[in-house]
Amino acid sequence: MRQISFFSVEASGPRLSDLAGVLCAQGRPTAFGRTAARLQVVVEQPWRARLLAAELAWRGVRVTLTRAECGSPLVRTAFQVDLLPMANAWLDGDEKVVPPGFRLDGGMLRLWALAAGRNESRGYFFPFDPEVPQTHAPLTAALAAAGVPGPVVGPRGGGPAVRVTGRRRLDTLTELIGDPPPGAEALWPGGAIETPVENPAAAMA
Template identity: 35%
Template sequence: MTDQLMLFASEGAEPTIDDLDGLMFGPGHVVRRAGMARLSVLVDDVWRAEALLGEFESRNLRGEFAPSREDSGKLVVRTDFNDSLVSLATRWAAGGKARQGAKLSGAALRLWVIAAGRAGDEAFLLPLPPTDQDRWQISGAALAARGLRATMVGPRGGGPAYRITSHKRLAKLALLVGEPPSGAPPYSWP
């Protein structure tokens, strides 16, 4: 019964702007300009970019994706500048204490998995932003609060990322994030 309630809570809830925190727990980036903000994330695959654009659209945001100029082989997915993203930008400002209060809902976790999640040896990896080490601890604490205690993996081990192991935690992760988006290969989804 508890698993059914968790599934209903993650799948049945209306999408909100706050769900985009999931991208910020992971490799997302947000910038502000003239009373508006834009969210962007680098992804490896077209299916990830298309799935994120669909997630943006379900939150009444427009976006686009294109090849990254800075990171060959990656795509940059970004929203348009929008005033509804200012609270997210404020919450995740560098050094901001407000980010510690951000919640990792099932929908937010789904966005993190869409953007960057990948399966490893009997584990699932959730990549982190390589240049914002302050977010690493916050992301780990948010995962633990969801009952998904994870191990930090450094750059030598394929990170920075959090590694979720154990059949129980992997099953819970799969339950929280729901079915994979169209085109997602099995190795990219819990």
């Protein structure tokens, strides 16, 4: 029988705190005074937007799918009171920061993977927010503390990102983030190296 890690998404179940994984990637928080906050993330493919929206809805978050000014899919939550503590923790004024002592778990890693993760022959990539370089070092440390360390690669290597390699580390990662949602099998660690098949009719439903 497979032993489930205490920090895996299967052990913890879906939680609102999992949304921090979107902020580890290119997601951004916005606080509306002291009353509410929302998160939004621009993703590269419509299937990422669709799967993220489903995961966020499962965690009790209202979501709108639209398009960013650049034309890419945009996942945006509603302003919610219960998102305010997370937004405040990840903001220093208007600048995104990693909260002191931040620790990753399986749920956060799962949403980070859906927002930006890539499965390649060279390893599994957890991309950082390229516009906020000061978040890269603490997130690299958080990945290592979660049991999935890896070297930081720059833009020429497919980054900025941490590249996780090695069978043991990839097995640990797979255990932490759980089974892939339908349509994301190729995205998951250990999956076939290919682009997930898009369903145009459902992509932005």
